[in-house]
Amino acid sequence: MTDPGGAASWDFTLLAEEGEARRGRLHTGRGTIATPAFMPVATAGSVKGLLPDQVRATGADMVLANGYHLLLRPGPERVAELGGLHRFMNWDGPILTDSGGYQVLSLAGLRRLDDDGVTFRSHIDGSYHRLTPEGAMAIQHQLDADITMVLDECPPYPSGTETARRSLERTLNWARRCRAAFEERPGYGLFGIVQGGVHPGLRKESARRLVELDFHGYAVGGLAVGEPAAERDRALEATEPHLPRACPRYLMGVGKPLDLVAAVARGMDLFDCVLPTRSGRRGLAYTWDGEIKLSHARHRDDPNPLDPGSDCPASRDYSRAYLHHLFKAGEMLGGVLVSWHNLWFYQELMAAMAKAIEAGRFASFAEEITRRQKRSRL
Amino acid sequence: MTDPGGAASWDFTLLAEEGEARRGRLHTGRGTIATPAFMPVATAGSVKGLLPDQVRATGADMVLANGYHLLLRPGPERVAELGGLHRFMNWDGPILTDSGGYQVLSLAGLRRLDDDGVTFRSHIDGSYHRLTPEGAMAIQHQLDADITMVLDECPPYPSGTETARRSLERTLNWARRCRAAFEERPGYGLFGIVQGGVHPGLRKESARRLVELDFHGYAVGGLAVGEPAAERDRALEATEPHLPRACPRYLMGVGKPLDLVAAVARGMDLFDCVLPTRSGRRGLAYTWDGEIKLSHARHRDDPNPLDPGSDCPASRDYSRAYLHHLFKAGEMLGGVLVSWHNLWFYQELMAAMAKAIEAGRFASFAEEITRRQKRSRL
Numbered sequence: 001m002t003d004p005g006g007a008a009s010w011d012f013t014l015l016a017e018e019g020e021a022r023r024g025r026l027h028t029g030r031g032t033i034a035t036p037a038f039m040p041v042a043t044a045g046s047v048k049g050l051l052p053d054q055v056r057a058t059g060a061d062m063v064l065a066n067g068y069h070l071l072l073r074p075g076p077e078r079v080a081e082l083g084g085l086h087r088f089m090n091w092d093g094p095i096l097t098d099s100g101g102y103q104v105l106s107l108a109g110l111r112r113l114d115d116d117g118v119t120f121r122s123h124i125d126g127s128y129h130r131l132t133p134e135g136a137m138a139i140q141h142q143l144d145a146d147i148t149m150v151l152d153e154c155p156p157y158p159s160g161t162e163t164a165r166r167s168l169e170r171t172l173n174w175a176r177r178c179r180a181a182f183e184e185r186p187g188y189g190l191f192g193i194v195q196g197g198v199h200p201g202l203r204k205e206s207a208r209r210l211v212e213l214d215f216h217g218y219a220v221g222g223l224a225v226g227e228p229a230a231e232r233d234r235a236l237e238a239t240e241p242h243l244p245r246a247c248p249r250y251l252m253g254v255g256k257p258l259d260l261v262a263a264v265a266r267g268m269d270l271f272d273c274v275l276p277t278r279s280g281r282r283g284l285a286y287t288w289d290g291e292i293k294l295s296h297a298r299h300r301d302d303p304n305p306l307d308p309g310s311d312c313p314a315s316r317d318y319s320r321a322y323l324h325h326l327f328k329a330g331e332m333l334g335g336v337l338v339s340w341h342n343l344w345f346y347q348e349l350m351a352a353m354a355k356a357i358e359a360g361r362f363a364s365f366a367e368e369i370t371r372r373q374k375r376s377r378l
Numbered sequence: 379m380t381d382p383g384g385a386a387s388w389d390f391t392l393l394a395e396e397g398e399a400r401r402g403r404l405h406t407g408r409g410t411i412a413t414p415a416f417m418p419v420a421t422a423g424s425v426k427g428l429l430p431d432q433v434r435a436t437g438a439d440m441v442l443a444n445g446y447h448l449l450l451r452p453g454p455e456r457v458a459e460l461g462g463l464h465r466f467m468n469w470d471g472p473i474l475t476d477s478g479g480y481q482v483l484s485l486a487g488l489r490r491l492d493d494d495g496v497t498f499r500s501h502i503d504g505s506y507h508r509l510t511p512e513g514a515m516a517i518q519h520q521l522d523a524d525i526t527m528v529l530d531e532c533p534p535y536p537s538g539t540e541t542a543r544r545s546l547e548r549t550l551n552w553a554r555r556c557r558a559a560f561e562e563r564p565g566y567g568l569f570g571i572v573q574g575g576v577h578p579g580l581r582k583e584s585a586r587r588l589v590e591l592d593f594h595g596y597a598v599g600g601l602a603v604g605e606p607a608a609e610r611d612r613a614l615e616a617t618e619p620h621l622p623r624a625c626p627r628y629l630m631g632v633g634k635p636l637d638l639v640a641a642v643a644r645g646m647d648l649f650d651c652v653l654p655t656r657s658g659r660r661g662l663a664y665t666w667d668g669e670i671k672l673s674h675a676r677h678r679d680d681p682n683p684l685d686p687g688s689d690c691p692a693s694r695d696y697s698r699a700y701l702h703h704l705f706k707a708g709e710m711l712g713g714v715l716v717s718w719h720n721l722w723f724y725q726e727l728m729a730a731m732a733k734a735i736e737a738g739r740f741a742s743f744a745e746e747i748t749r750r751q752k753r754s755r756l
Contacts, residue, residue: 045703045707074703082697088703300456325423326422333424
């Protein structure tokens with residue numbers, strides 16, 4: 001494991017651009033992330049069903065863990081005593097943690113929000129907890145996150161301009177407090193989060209005022225909460241020109257394969273989403289030619305694997321008939337294999353986008369993948 | 379994959395003996411099994427939660443699949459059309475299949491037994507099926523099992539002498555029909571099954587009459603059905619002297635670590651049991667020093683892995699605190715890791731017994747492991 005206190009430092013280098021799309025390299029104390037990058041989600045310190053070696057084999061450089069879940073269980077003090085989150089979950093690459101704000105604010109009826117922070121009850125045992133900007137920084141420090149996220153308020157969709165503006169002000173105030181509380185260390189970074197609902201004017205304002213606070217990177221939050229894709233695209237387009245070119249941009253919680261392509265086209269570099277593993281457990285496979293629902297009877301006798309050309313054992317070494325059988329029989333190996341396949345496919349997609357941007361053919365790549373994805377055979 | 383129709387042939391070689399305990403090598407068309415051997419259970423064509431490569435890495439030479447489950451789903455014709463069970467489940471080593479008789483006869487209220495066979499209803503969809511000795515041979519042939527088991531009747535525990543005798547006669551009659559129906563092929567074997575409840579006289583009679591039918595190996599069935607260990611030991615001791623020294627002996631469905639040691643001491647060579655994976659999914663780990671219940675609060679802060687000296691990543695690379703957390707959080711990786719650890723430990727135990735027999739110190743090994751197992755820390 002690289003010594004995070006050593007010489008390794010934080011750096012983001014853009015290697016190629018085509019339109020707004022970017023190909024880059026993000027250096028952290030624990031390793032380099034090729035962008036555009038997809039982060040597998042390890043909510044409670046585990047990418048569901050997969051060993052870290054299997055996750056690494058997909059090509060993933062960084063994983064995401066959830067501050068809220070780890071706060072409640074096993075608790076950041078315990079993780080710190082056990083040597084930090086990397087050792088705890090046996091992942092020696094970079095980890096980004098979210099602040100837990102999104103999860104806490106989703107606890108309708110179990111939380112009380114004020115300007116200083118949020119008080120909430122655990123969904124596990126009903127115990128009371130308090131989360132403030134300073135507390136969120138301390139928790140992520142204890143977890144030893146390589147990338148720390150500010151505490152933000154994510155308004156629901158749809159939210160009117162007034163609600164979105166109030167939420168934006170609070171988020172900016174919290175971002176300022178997080179920036180002050182964050183302990184700078186070589187190789188570690190802190191990301192601010194742009195809010196503003198689907199209102200282009202608010203997105204622009206949020207981005208500009210956030211950038212004044214000088215973060216290591218910028219996230220776009222508050223999307224992937226139920227809005228139509230066109231509204232999301234518009235919000236991204238209103239945000240992107242106001243983010244510094246020299247910093248990584250992270251679109252939180254997105255998405256399906258074509259959502260990623262659309263967001264890369266709009267200048268985003270980092271992504272996370274539960275879909276590859278959640279869908280994988282339900283037998284839904286993402287492929288170059290669209291989605292495949294493995295429990296469907298049409299796959300019962302199909303000797304073909306999900307992708308004979310893939311280097312992923314799950315994609316290459318098992319027939320669709322076998323995968324169909326595993327889901328019908330309720331065998332957990334089905335969820336393991338399709339989760340692995342999906343994460344591998346997502347990494348192949350990111351690598352293909354990177355290559356296309358380098359070759360100056362991202363636009364035609366995007367057109368082709370859009371056409372192929374719509375073949376969806378289920 | 380070895381061509382099972384090629385030059386590879388069936389052979390069992392005893393390499394060492396100590397008392398009744400035996401160390402040997404069983405050659406089949408698809409590979410060699412070092413005995414004593416433990417077969418991981420792949421009921422429906424999957425060792426629950428683990429990839430075949432992970433199973434192979436434990437040292438397992440052969441797995442067991444369940445004729446009843448595969449008969450109902452996906453069906454032996456489908457498996458045959460897809461290239462046989464080995465290709466279907468991506469396991470190129472030997473596979474032993476049971477006949478499904480045990481499962482069918484456990485379907486109280488759903489089956490009707492007669493001298494010719496058994497009619498039963500599927501537990502999945504209620505459809506009617508008929509299983510006869512000849513049908514059981516055909517199904518296992520379609521699956522392309524390397525070791526085929528005869529159809530037998532396994533009386534419940536306890537059964538009186540009269541019931542056990544009637545069942546024994548039927549089992550012998552079915553064994554004769556299976557022997558006639560089994561298609562001999564180089565590298566493939568058929569095992570007869572000794573029954574007789576816990577009655578030493580019936581066990582002896584069953585073994586002697588079965589041996590007259592000349593099988594490739596002999597299984598001891600009807601144990602591990604709830605009888606006390608002392609009765610099981612007595613039944614084994616009554617059976618063993620009447621089984622040919624030159625054939626492998628398989629004790630069906632056994633057991634916990636010390637059960638395996640006791641059975642090896644009584645001349646048994648092959649074993650299968652769902653416990654390593656079933657217990658693994660529930661967070662119960664088997665170790666050299668007894669059982670460990672990982673969800674127990676005492677493991678919450680324990681930085682030690684299950685076995686730092688093991689080559690198994692699951693045993694070596696994750697703290698008990700992390701495993702505890704995975705079970706508390708309901709993360710499926712917990713079941714995957716502890717299943718893998720357990721299967722690896724079982725293979726280490728078999729290898730240690732083999733080595734002890736070769737060195738003429740099996741008796742002292744058995745004493746030592748018995749002492750250590752009873753330390754059980756949970």
